[in-house]
Structures are given as structure tokens and as C-alpha cells.
Amino acid sequence: MIQSVNSIPAFDIKQQYSTIEAEVSAAVLEVLASGRYIGGPIVEGFEQQFAAYHQVSNCIACNSGTDALYLALRALEIGAGDEIITTPFTFVATAEVISAVGAKPIFVDIDTTTFNLDLHQVTAAITPQTKAIIPVHLFGQPVDMTALMAIAQSHNLAVIEDCAQSTGASWNNQKVGSIGHIGCFSFYPTKNLGGCGDGGAITTNDPELATKLRVLKEHGQTKQYYYEEVGVNSRLDAIQATILQIKLRHLDTWNQKRQAIAAYYQKFLSQVPGIVTPQELPGGVGVWNQYTIRISTEGRNGSTATYRDSVRSQLQEQGVSSMVYYPHPLHLQPVYQHLGYQPGQLPVTELACQEVLSLPMFPELTQEQQDQVIYALKDCLS
Template sequence: MIPLLDLKAQYASIKSEIDAAVLGVLASGQYTLGDEVASFEREFADYCGVRHAVAVNTGTSALHLSLLAAGIGSGDEVITVPFTFVATASAICYTGARPVFVDVEPQTLTIDPAQVEAKITSRTKAIIPVHLYGQMADMDALSAIAERYGIAIIEDACQAHGAEYKGRRAGSIGLSGCFSFYPGKNLGACGEAGMAVTNDDDQAHAMRMLRDWGQAQRYHHALKGFNYRMDAIQGAILRVKLRHIEDWTERRRAHASRYTGLLEAMADLTTPVETIGRRHVYHVYAIRSRGRDRLRQALAEQGVQSGLHYPIPVHLQQAHADLAYREGDFPVSETAAREVLSLPIYPEMSAPQLEAVVEAMESAYVE
């Protein structure tokens, strides 16, 4: 079986470093926030090219706190896309605001800036572009719109650790950038963790208070806050992994290039495109095929795992039926949901494994 990702292989490659980091935390007695988390915040901020990083327990929490710190609340609207993981919309709803969807671009599957302006109202307070699969959205166009209307950009960079737009790292362009360190991410914890980054001092201060029960000083609660703190063990593990992320990213990019070279001639198959001026970090290598479901079944029969990111757009999820969107409202997202298939890709993947995936693809198309 060729897995979609192999977390055991990653652990094995840096086992001694991870084990030492975890044991160091256990010996320290600092298990929540503490020195390891503070050090990781500084190092991740440097990696992203920003002044502040605020460690939290999940990427969803990073989105939630970024919105709250930006003043988003009940009655407000936030523009985003339906072709994303449901957490993007859920974080908006947590604040009492309403998600307002626009469709994605056909090639990148990131937010289509040409559709954003028509959805802006007096209630619009922010835009959340989702840097999907490891490639950033068109930030120049979005920034121009946000500046024109005086609204914030909160980057959902949960799949885009180290991705770049014209030399600037994901998370460094908007008011805040939000990252998930869920285990399967390009930079993944051994459990749940997240981060919000910003260059805005007030935004950072508010998020630090909100993640820890709204207190800047113990037992002095200035805000209605949350328990969104990062565990120290996760901070220590992520510090180790951050030292390896650029090497891992280049391996992902090499695998993606090899996939594209071997697959691009196959009929009824579209391979991912890295847009000029953007650095794609290939959290997911997502192909598109009108025969997606048949192809996925054929791959499984040959021992190749694949994934669906994402089979049902958020606007068609039962949980968000209250938004009153209907099938047909976002045709690009809906078509992508029927066609996208994620192939195995991870830094430790071997050349023979990758070639076996391609051979399985070719066999599936011949059958």
C-alpha cells in the first residue's frame, strides 16, 4: 500500500531530535505555553517574515481570534470561498458574523478577486482568502480591494506553510495569517496546534489575551477570552520540525514536478499549476478528472491511497444550510468538488513509490 501521507516515516527520520525535545519538556515542568512555545513563536515569526506570532491550539482558533481581534462580530459579513475545509466558515460563524461566499478561480481554485467587489456591503468587515493546497491567492488584487473599502484581510494559510507570493511568505501580507499544525500539514504537530501571525502590534496583543482567558495579567480578565493555549510539547516538536521544513518543501516540490512531467500528457486529466510569482508548497497534489470516482476506486484496488479535498463545498453542507445557498450558486467550486483527487505526496516518498502511483494511474485509464 502506498499511503496518502506517511507520518511514521517522518517521525523515524528525526526521531532522536523529537524524542529529546519531548523529554526536555517533561523534565522542565512547563507543559502549557512556556519557554518552548515562546521560542517557537519567535522562530516561526522570523520564518514568515513578520513581527509577531501567537501560538494557539488549532488553526481554527487562529482564524477565530484573528477575526475577533480585528473587531469582527455580530451582524458583520466576511467574504470567503465555499471550496475549503469547513473550519474557514465556522470560525466566521463563531464571531457572530456571516460568511459571504464568492467562487474560486478555475485554475488555482483560490478566491476569484473579480467576484469579490460585487459582494461588498456596508456590513463587510473582512476577506478571508484561502491559500488552497499550498498556493497563495492573488494577494495584489485582494489587497487593492481591501484598501479601497477599508476592510481587513485575514489569510487562511493553514495549508500554506512557506508558500510565497512575489517573495513574501504566506501570512505576512494581510492583517493576520492563520496556520494549522494538524499532524498531516507540511509543518505538523504530534497532536493539535495552530498559529496566528501579524505585523500589527494591537492585533497581536489582543490575540495573546484572547487565547488565555482575556488576561494580560494573571486573574485580571480584560476581555471575554478562551482557553486556546498551545501545549509546550507541541511547541517543542514544532521547533524541531521547523528546522527541516525548507528541505521537506523542496522535496515536495520535486515530487510535484515529477508527477506533472509524468501525468500531463494523460487525457482527461488536469495537473496542478504553479502560478507565476508564487511558490507552491504542495500540501496537496490535487489532479482533476471527470472520471474521478472511478479513478479513485481503481487506484485503491492497486494499493494506492488517495484523498478528496473537498467533495462537498461548504455552501452545500447541511451545517450551513441556514446561509440559504443552493446548488449552482458557485459552479467552479461545485465542479472542482466532483473532479479533484489528491495523490500521495510527502517528503519521505521514494521515487519508486511515485512511479508506482503513476503506473497505477496509467493502468486505470487503460482498463
């Protein structure tokens, strides 16, 4: 076993903050002195900049990525009796919001190489009750939106892009979040564009949907103290908005660094026995919120998950932190037992949950640190 040089975290948001600390501190103090903490020109300015970055006509800032998805479903008037097709290999929020509006999540299996929706299975899952599809651009890798939009258009379905992990990614030179009917983003601190707290945004080119979204996120209020429907309180505060304005200016540079890190991992890990590296589709440009490999047990005895977890423990002993996204598929979670999915029904997802391991990934990760990760991983698998 090699000896660790330094402890390497799975992600490190403190380093990023140190590079923009002076700028952020000055901007936050300016907001505090202004007395405009909710709404106002700072939030509106961020909405305009985020919309321009994605080349869409409307951005609606909100409290979180979860709220963004929930509000999107509400604006599309999706509810009881409706079915929404999505992936079981994602954070629970993607499915949770479907249940929250009274609709039914329909889980389909994932592609073996991208971790994203298997579009062939999407088509097979469409029924007369299907109203929308929620693709997740998982780990920062875009779904084949050309094929997905063709499926949706042929069946008159709405597409809500879950872009929580993929701000800045693109498909055929078009930013994710601008291709479907609605794009939903998270600004959780560990995202590629992360705030210093919770936050989210919704993008759309549909002016009617934009109006509905703005009403719904403000308690259903169409004018002061006049309410036409039941809404929610989901607002991005001005402090988060001013921080995100600053970070948005650096986003492309940070994403380019992530891409270089991913390419370096790929170069030295793609031929290592026992490792399956992630793949990008032609036409897609990923932004690598995570660099997630599979620890394969092919040719080995014993449980896949047990072996992956053993490798993870050995890495930790050598000073290398890693994460598992996600250890349990959504279709087999207790909360969705009533849907009737059985073990083995979505086999690609279930195997992925046992094999995936996300390696350290953040823009400030050095090549020396990457070498330590690579050497430690090879040592664990030898």
C-alpha cells in the same frame, strides 16, 4: 490492470518522524523533566523562531488552526451584522469561525485553475456590511496577494490569511501569513509543518492586534485574575512547541522535496487525457500540501463524481491510496442552508468537488512510488 508493487499511502507521517526521532525524543524528555508544560521559554522560543521565519514582528501560538482563525476575527472585533467573504472550497473551519463570532460567511466561487478564490467575484461580493476577506492558500498554493490586498485596501477591509495548508509558501518572495493583516496557521500532524497533536499560530505586524490576541487566548486576562473581556483557553503546550522547533529547521528542505514530487507528477500527468493538473500562478511558490488533480468526464457519459470515485477505487485496488478534498461544497452544506445558496450558483466549486482527487504526497515519497502512482492512474483511465 497492472499489479501493485507496494501499497502507497496518501500520506505517511511515520517516515518523517523516523528521520528526527532521536532529536525529538531527547527534546520531549527534556520538557517533561523541566515541569514547564504550559507556556514558558520553549513556547516563547518557538513563537520567536516562527515570527522570524515569516519576517513578521509577532507570532502568537495557540491550540489549533481553527482557534487561530477564531481569535483573529475576535481581535478584529468582527461580529453580528458583519459579512466576511471567503471560499466554499475549503475545510469547514474557515467558515465555521465566521459563524462562531456571529458574522455571516459570504461564499464566492473559485478560480478554475488554482482552486483558490476568484478575485473578480470577490470584488462583486463586497457590500457595506463586508468587514474582511479570508483567502485560503489551498493545497499549499498562494492566492494572488498583490491583487487581493489592492481590493482590500480600496474598500478598507481586513485580510485574514488562512495558511493552514501553506506554511512556507510565498507570493512575490514574501511568505504567506505576512502579507495580510493576520496570518493563521495549523500544525495538525499532516500539515507541511505538523506537530504530534493539535496546534496553531497567528502572525501579524500589528502590535495592537498582537496584544489583543494574547489577551483573548488567555481567557481575556490582562493581568493575573483580571479580565476585561470574554476570551478562550487556547494555548500551545511546550511539548508541541519543542517538536515544532525541531521540525521548523527542516521545513524548507521538506517543502523542496514536495516541490520536486509535484514537478515529477506534472511532467508525466499534464498531457494525460482525462486528467487536469493543478497550476501555479506566476509570482507564487507553492509548497504542495496536496497534489490535487481533476478527473474530467468531458466526452464521457454519467456522473462526474461517480466516475472520479470509480477511478479512486481502481487505484486502491492497485495499492495506491488517494484522498478527496473536498466532496461537498460549504455553501450547499446543511449547516448553511439558511444562507439561501442554490445548486448551480457557484458552478466552478461544485464541479471541483465532483472531480478532485489528491494523489500521494509527502516528502519521503520515492520516484519509484511515484511511477507506480502514475502508471496505475494511466491504467485506470485507459
